[in-house]
Amino acid sequence: MQSTNFIWDLFGVNLLTVVAVVALPLGFVLIYALVAILAELKISAWIQERLGPMRTGPYGILQPVAEVIKLLQKEDITPDASSKLLYNLAPFIIFSGAYAAFAVIPFSSAFMPANINVGLFYVFAIGSISAMGIVMGGWASSNKYSLMGAMRSVSQLISYEIPAAMAVLSIVVLSSSMNMQEISHAQTGYFWDWYLFGGPGSWTKVFIIPFTITLAIAYFIASLAETNRVPFDIPEGESELVAGFHTEYGGIKFAMFYFAEYANMFVVSAIFTTIFLGGWNSPFGEFLQGPGWGVMWFILKSFSIVFVQIWVRWTLPRFRVDQLMYLGWKVLLPVSFICFFAISLFVMFK
Amino acid sequence: MLTYFKNIWIGFYSALVGMKITWKHIFAKKVTIQYPDERFPLPSNARNRLQLMPARCTGCTLCVAACPVNCITLETVRVVPDDPHQELYENGTPRKMWVTRYEMDFAKCCFCGLCVAACPSDAIHHTTDFEYSSLDRSHLYYKFQTLTPEQAEEKKRLFAEFKAREAREKEAKAQAAKPDAPRPEAEV
Numbered sequence: 001m002q003s004t005n006f007i008w009d010l011f012g013v014n015l016l017t018v019v020a021v022v023a024l025p026l027g028f029v030l031i032y033a034l035v036a037i038l039a040e041l042k043i044s045a046w047i048q049e050r051l052g053p054m055r056t057g058p059y060g061i062l063q064p065v066a067e068v069i070k071l072l073q074k075e076d077i078t079p080d081a082s083s084k085l086l087y088n089l090a091p092f093i094i095f096s097g098a099y100a101a102f103a104v105i106p107f108s109s110a111f112m113p114a115n116i117n118v119g120l121f122y123v124f125a126i127g128s129i130s131a132m133g134i135v136m137g138g139w140a141s142s143n144k145y146s147l148m149g150a151m152r153s154v155s156q157l158i159s160y161e162i163p164a165a166m167a168v169l170s171i172v173v174l175s176s177s178m179n180m181q182e183i184s185h186a187q188t189g190y191f192w193d194w195y196l197f198g199g200p201g202s203w204t205k206v207f208i209i210p211f212t213i214t215l216a217i218a219y220f221i222a223s224l225a226e227t228n229r230v231p232f233d234i235p236e237g238e239s240e241l242v243a244g245f246h247t248e249y250g251g252i253k254f255a256m257f258y259f260a261e262y263a264n265m266f267v268v269s270a271i272f273t274t275i276f277l278g279g280w281n282s283p284f285g286e287f288l289q290g291p292g293w294g295v296m297w298f299i300l301k302s303f304s305i306v307f308v309q310i311w312v313r314w315t316l317p318r319f320r321v322d323q324l325m326y327l328g329w330k331v332l333l334p335v336s337f338i339c340f341f342a343i344s345l346f347v348m349f350k
Numbered sequence: 351m352l353t354y355f356k357n358i359w360i361g362f363y364s365a366l367v368g369m370k371i372t373w374k375h376i377f378a379k380k381v382t383i384q385y386p387d388e389r390f391p392l393p394s395n396a397r398n399r400l401q402l403m404p405a406r407c408t409g410c411t412l413c414v415a416a417c418p419v420n421c422i423t424l425e426t427v428r429v430v431p432d433d434p435h436q437e438l439y440e441n442g443t444p445r446k447m448w449v450t451r452y453e454m455d456f457a458k459c460c461f462c463g464l465c466v467a468a469c470p471s472d473a474i475h476h477t478t479d480f481e482y483s484s485l486d487r488s489h490l491y492y493k494f495q496t497l498t499p500e501q502a503e504e505k506k507r508l509f510a511e512f513k514a515r516e517a518r519e520k521e522a523k524a525q526a527a528k529p530d531a532p533r534p535e536a537e538v
Contacts, residue, residue: 047376049378050381316365316368
């Protein structure tokens, strides 16, 4: 298997390079989170025909920095009634869960922190850790709103995980690999070779194009639920539950929740990009194709998905809990299962 | 079964319609006015801080009578004919009343505009200035009189003297008009 980590190629595997490999996605997450917070503020403002932050720096681009500095200055409060250890642990577990998924995200053909064969499986296993962190935070806060948010989060988890897993599994069947780097490699070529459009193959793939597009939509909807964002932000539900599971959190711990949410957004966008939009591949054959440009394409595609997530957030109202259950179990699950079945048949008789 | 698929389609389609609407709004003209840098053009009948034009005020006290919250304090003194200090109104006629005190308390003022409507000489008008908030209530007490307190005292003294002289003259005249009345000097 060809190498997927340019740092280890260049400098060998030693303590310093391992730290560098770990720190690179972390630095990316921190910078990305600031950009995404600004994008969220600006896009929400533009959708509401406002200007958004304009006073901090030129066109308000320093607003997220100011917000993070403000959160760092806040007093670090631990409520008396809370269970201290779990309460203090929860934000870090959530952020670790979101950050651990970056280990298998193929930023470029030359950079993927950990080249493991069960990448997608690993992402789904790790993705549930943030739900665990939410439950931990909600339970340890000793607050009825937090607890209700945490319980909703669990019921949401089991509703969206299965359709999302079905959608991902269909692509695994199609590409016969769980390694995200190999899935990216399989889609090299033009944009009609992406798995969104049936993947590479002869003309017979037109039969599965409707199914792959449906799966992409199903996975996108499930990923919105995974990141706890509107229209599926029922664990937070600020009009019903104050702020849901992070009601009792403030300062740096709240900032960790905030960063974790945005990191999670990028993780699901990166998975969407990798399995449906060709990962780091250029959409136009050899045009700007390569390990360096791959990073640009990957981040461009992921940010487009993040943009759509923000766009959806400021368009749709929140679902009720029972509506989410209906959507997850009665709509997304049968639809994704039918698509999975159709794609499996196609792969069998191809 | 049909309603099931129809519901899915309606749900999906309405989400797309909503996203199309918000997409249009992203590029629409923004309504925000960045206040200290940009300003909203005030309408011509905006009622903000009041301004007195002392050169027009005749001291008729109609504004004081009109004010529903009693925020205007007005004191006047008649102009004495032999005062060397004489003034003209803005329209050229000689001043008849000195306005020794004209004070408005904008902490009380309700900006109803009744004083403006009541003023017969158009001496009060609303300005477009609304940025005079203060941390101290006494800073909202505006004094519009043009006379200094010393001048005001001087005018009051002159008027008192004039009154006294007038009273003396009137008495003298009354004595002169009644020759039958016993006069202290005549009896001598």
